[in-house]
Amino acid sequence: MISYSTRIYYDDTDAGGVVYYANYLKLCERAKQEFFLKNGIDLFKLHNEGILLMVSSVNAYYRKPIYLGDYVDVDVEITQMKNASLTLKFRLLVGDETKSEVEILSACIKDSKPAKLPHSIRALYAQ
Numbered sequence: 001m002i003s004y005s006t007r008i009y010y011d012d013t014d015a016g017g018v019v020y021y022a023n024y025l026k027l028c029e030r031a032k033q034e035f036f037l038k039n040g041i042d043l044f045k046l047h048n049e050g051i052l053l054m055v056s057s058v059n060a061y062y063r064k065p066i067y068l069g070d071y072v073d074v075d076v077e078i079t080q081m082k083n084a085s086l087t088l089k090f091r092l093l094v095g096d097e098t099k100s101e102v103e104i105l106s107a108c109i110k111d112s113k114p115a116k117l118p119h120s121i122r123a124l125y126a127q
Contacts, residue, residue, distance in 0.1 A: 001077040002038050004031035008070045017068040024060060028090045028102050031074035035088070041120050051118060053106040056085070061101045070094045081125040083116050084108045 006027065014020045019027075036043050043053070066072055073093045080087040085107045092100040108117045 001075055002031075002035045004034045004074045004076065006030070006072055006074075008066060008068055008072060010068065013068045019066040021060075021062065024062070024066075024092065024100055024102060025058065027072065027074055027092060028076075028088075028104060031076045031090060032088060032104075035076040036121075039124055041118075041124075046118065050111050051115065052109045053086070054109050055104055056107045057105045059103045062099075063101070064097070064099045066092065066094060066099050072099075078125050079103070081117070081122065084114045086117065086121065086125070 004027075008019055012019050012023045012026075033043055046052070071094065075091040075093065077089050078086055079089045085105060087103055087105045090100075090102040090104070091098055092102070108115045108121075
């Protein structure tokens with residue numbers, strides 16, 4: 001598991017200063033990229049090789065609002081892995097309080113077809 005930290009800025013919020021619901025996914029995407037980078041996997045390099053992790057489903061649970069100016073920690077962990085897909089779980093926290101939980105299932109695609117996850121990614125689940 002890794003944690004990605006950021007502050008909430010104006011462009012993350014709605015007119016009321018609350019994080020706009022779709023921007024929770026933006027925070028998760030940033031945390032996902034950091035998760036892989038910190039584990040030595042460059043998703044940009046994989047992209048250039050024609051390998052993509054395409055989102056196939058999202059489950060988001062909004063427990064409490066996150067506000068303008070809050071510092072948010074996004075914890076990321078792999079909860080399930082199959083030959084050609086993986087599920088990542090994200091917990092968005094302000095301090096010690098969980099504000100949201102998100103699960104994202106992504107399929108591995110190479111040259112527009114389902115493909116086996118690269119060994120480097122599969123090795124993460126064994127850790």
